[in-house]
Amino acid sequence: MKITFEGNKKVIADFNGRRIVTDQPVRAGGDGSAPAPFDLFLASLGTCAGIYVKSFCDQRGISTEGITLEQEMKFNPETHLISDLEIRINLPAGFPEKYRDAVVNSASLCAVKRHLHNPPAMKVVAVTV
Numbered sequence: 001m002k003i004t005f006e007g008n009k010k011v012i013a014d015f016n017g018r019r020i021v022t023d024q025p026v027r028a029g030g031d032g033s034a035p036a037p038f039d040l041f042l043a044s045l046g047t048c049a050g051i052y053v054k055s056f057c058d059q060r061g062i063s064t065e066g067i068t069l070e071q072e073m074k075f076n077p078e079t080h081l082i083s084d085l086e087i088r089i090n091l092p093a094g095f096p097e098k099y100r101d102a103v104v105n106s107a108s109l110c111a112v113k114r115h116l117h118n119p120p121a122m123k124v125v126a127v128t129v
Contacts, residue, residue, distance in 0.1 A: 011037065042082075046071040048110040049087050056106040060099065066092030069107075 024030025
């Protein structure tokens, strides 16, 4: 992954042939033209859970029509960090009751969530090129 800068507060990640553009909100001095990096982090949690729900349903021939996920974050003003995060899977009335707990379990297998529970060692270094 290569990170570059593109004017004002835009920071770009080039990864696996994709270009991921981030920006800061106007109130933070950016142009508000793209999600902020932290917004992408939060979205990665919900969308990761979502793909696990989608795969669970696809493997069992269950339609995902009417299924949505809602993610709620509680911010701790003292630490300036998210203290609690809940993902609710909204299931339509016709969703098979026998799979209710299993679909929750499948969403909990999300790779992003698992990385938070077992975080990688992280190091930042500076090199002259």
